[in-house]
Amino acid sequence: MLGWIVTFLVVAIIAGLLGFGGIAGTAAGIAKILFFIFMALFLISGIFRLLTGKTPSV
Template sequence: MLSWALTFLIIAIIAAVFGFGGIAGAAAGIAKIIFFIFVVLLVISLVANAVKGKAPKV
C-alpha cells in the first residue's frame, strides 16, 4: 500500500512540473489518503502483534 502512495506522489510531482495543477492536486490528495490509511493499518498491526505475544517455551 505504501508503494501506491509513493506512485501517486510521483505522479503528482510530475504533473506539477508540467503544469497540470488539477491532476497534481488530485494525485497528491490520493497519495495523502493512502499514506494515512497505511499508517493506521501499520499501527493496528503493531498493536495486535504486541497484544498477541508468544507463550514462553518451557
C-alpha cells in the same frame, strides 16, 4: 500499498512540474489518503502484535 503512495506522489510531482495543477492536486490528495490508511494499518498490526505476544514466523 506503499508502492501506490509512491506512484501517486511521483505522478503529482510530474504533473505539478508540467503545469497540470488539478491533476497534481488530485494525485497528491490520493497519495495523502493512502499514506494515512497505510499508517493506520501499520499501527493496528503493531498493537495487535503487542497484545497477542506473537512474533512473525519465518
